[in-house]
Amino acid sequence: MAERIRHDGVLVVGAGLAGLSAALAAAPAKALVLTETPLNQGCSSAWAQGGVAAALGADDTPALHAADTVTAGAGLVAPEVARMLAEEGPEAVRRLAALGAPFDRAADGAFAQSLEAAHSRARVARVKGDQAGREIMQAVSVAALAAPHIQVRTGARLVGLLRADDGRIGGVAARIDGQIVEIEARAVVLATGGVGGLYAVTTTPPELKGEGLGLAALAGAVIADAEFVQFHPTAIDIGRDPAPLATEALRGEGAVLINSRGERFMARYHPAAELAPRDVVARALHTEREAGRGAFLDAREAVGAHFPDEFPGVFAACMGGGIDPRVQPIPVAPACHYHMGGIATDAEGRTSLPGLYAAGECASTGVHGANRLASNSLLEAAVFGARAGRAAAAEAAQAGPLAAVTAGELPAPALKTLREAMSRDAGVMRDAQGLTRLLDLIGALEAAHGRSAPLIAARFIAAGALARRESRGAHFRTDFTDSQQPRRTFATLGDIDRQDLRYAAE
Ligand SMILES: Cc1cc2nc3c(=O)[nH]c(=O)nc-3n(C[C@H](O)[C@H](O)[C@H](O)COP(=O)(O)OP(=O)(O)OC[C@H]3O[C@@H](n4cnc5c(N)ncnc54)[C@H](O)[C@@H]3O)c2cc1C
Numbered sequence: 001m002a003e004r005i006r007h008d009g010v011l012v013v014g015a016g017l018a019g020l021s022a023a024l025a026a027a028p029a030k031a032l033v034l035t036e037t038p039l040n041q042g043c044s045s046a047w048a049q050g051g052v053a054a055a056l057g058a059d060d061t062p063a064l065h066a067a068d069t070v071t072a073g074a075g076l077v078a079p080e081v082a083r084m085l086a087e088e089g090p091e092a093v094r095r096l097a098a099l100g101a102p103f104d105r106a107a108d109g110a111f112a113q114s115l116e117a118a119h120s121r122a123r124v125a126r127v128k129g130d131q132a133g134r135e136i137m138q139a140v141s142v143a144a145l146a147a148p149h150i151q152v153r154t155g156a157r158l159v160g161l162l163r164a165d166d167g168r169i170g171g172v173a174a175r176i177d178g179q180i181v182e183i184e185a186r187a188v189v190l191a192t193g194g195v196g197g198l199y200a201v202t203t204t205p206p207e208l209k210g211e212g213l214g215l216a217a218l219a220g221a222v223i224a225d226a227e228f229v230q231f232h233p234t235a236i237d238i239g240r241d242p243a244p245l246a247t248e249a250l251r252g253e254g255a256v257l258i259n260s261r262g263e264r265f266m267a268r269y270h271p272a273a274e275l276a277p278r279d280v281v282a283r284a285l286h287t288e289r290e291a292g293r294g295a296f297l298d299a300r301e302a303v304g305a306h307f308p309d310e311f312p313g314v315f316a317a318c319m320g321g322g323i324d325p326r327v328q329p330i331p332v333a334p335a336c337h338y339h340m341g342g343i344a345t346d347a348e349g350r351t352s353l354p355g356l357y358a359a360g361e362c363a364s365t366g367v368h369g370a371n372r373l374a375s376n377s378l379l380e381a382a383v384f385g386a387r388a389g390r391a392a393a394a395e396a397a398q399a400g401p402l403a404a405v406t407a408g409e410l411p412a413p414a415l416k417t418l419r420e421a422m423s424r425d426a427g428v429m430r431d432a433q434g435l436t437r438l439l440d441l442i443g444a445l446e447a448a449h450g451r452s453a454p455l456i457a458a459r460f461i462a463a464g465a466l467a468r469r470e471s472r473g474a475h476f477r478t479d480f481t482d483s484q485q486p487r488r489t490f491a492t493l494g495d496i497d498r499q500d501l502r503y504a505a506e
Helices: 017-025 062-072 079-098 132-146 211-218 278-290 304-310 312-320 376-393 412-425 432-449 453-467 493-497
Strands: 003-006 009-013 030-035 150-154 156-163 169-176 179-184 187-190 229-236 256-258 296-298 330-339 342-344 356-358 403-406 487-491 502-505
Touching: 009 017, 009 169, 009 376, 017 030, 017 132, 017 376, 030 156, 062 079, 079 132, 079 376, 132 150, 132 376, 156 179, 156 211, 169 187, 187 376, 211 342, 211 356, 211 403, 211 453, 211 493, 229 278, 229 312, 256 278, 278 330, 304 312, 356 376, 412 432, 412 453, 432 453, 453 487, 453 493, 487 493
Parallel strands: 003 179, 009 030, 009 187, 030 150, 187 356
Antiparallel strands: 156 169, 156 403, 169 179, 229 330, 256 296, 296 330, 487 502
């Protein structure tokens, strides 16, 4: 029998920006934060480079930011959620700055802002060049550790949810120091991040394997738009796992994409060339590489000698791989970067299961649609994390028996097989043959090792991609290149098992 304890407050799983924002906003209710890795490790938030998108400039408005978000999302963004994100953006950045995040400033003290792809204004607030994630998370972690209502437990891995007969979630099962501990709480906020660890080529920490999504689905939650996975076009191709990132801000600064012949190729794919939407650039790079022409980011002219000061993180990664970006083009490849889909929530983070909330990358509020606008995700984590924390804190304690719904473990060799198959068959370009092969493999791994959270998350992505017989945003089907009527995907695990995906017209 697992030990069972009770926490009189909100239980937050995940200590990235979404989880810590939820915990801070839960005050005065108590918040217990569980995370598998030490603070600021194993979370994408700490790795963010570009910064936080927000309409802070004199030439910008939340309406313009929301409009760019809707356009990038290729017909599937929920406009009212985009409006909410954009309107709360400037305040969210000021809040992070007040916590101590040392945002770069212009001479007059205003936030310095970079231009990134598909933004109509320079609106990405950056920190020490490309150090946004590290610096913001440092400030937020210090605030969380100092907050009297927050307790952080590292080394705690989510393995299941506690569910009542009526479907209400009243706690979690976690592996702590090798033991399974069941923790009851008034409400649970999942903030477990993305799915990069399901892919062989990824820019995210490998610990992020869609486990929150998989376990929420196992407990019966509705999952939305799982097939929409964003591939960052310019991961640095120096054979490292995960692949270091060359931030989009480099292209904003004028760095260009060339092939091994030294030719700029982006104008052949999109009129905005290097500043085309992320999915277009990722497919262009994929095509150039598949054709044997290679792909490189050339910042010699645009950044040159300023590289170590302006982009210290990218500079260090390149130098570590034997590339001096001041004088050499950087070899780049698309890599799994961000999950637009996730646990379906409303704007307060409520999922389809009472008592269960989700925020940040593991959630799907509908704000990203089929393609996330660059630098909207830190903002999403801050804004919707706080909203979810406040709403979860208002939940009353529930009585009634709770049973643990848990999944098994996926052995490391099986995970490796899955990652390779996901990159090959559910990557930048997809087709029915590859996706069917992938679903067969997932079935075989489930038969051999039982149902685990990563396999459930992978199944949602593959099944959603197979069912979506169109190309839209980051989802590109070589066998269905046209777009159909815009519609979001909503499915439970039961729907997926019955191959019965539901769509909602937007
Ligand atoms: C290299 C890189 C650069 C990026 N640059 C930017 C940028 O400039 N601007 C921007 O807006 N976005 C950027 N992003 C995306 C952005 O960083 C993320 O989408 C966002 O930070 C997600 O925040 P989160 O809190 O939802 O998840 P994360 O920050 O990933 O945190 C997830 C947390 O959940 C924990 N966890 C996961 N599984 C379990 C489990 N089973 N049990 C217990 N704990 C678990 C993890 O340990 C971690 O603490 C970037 C991403 C990457 C990878």
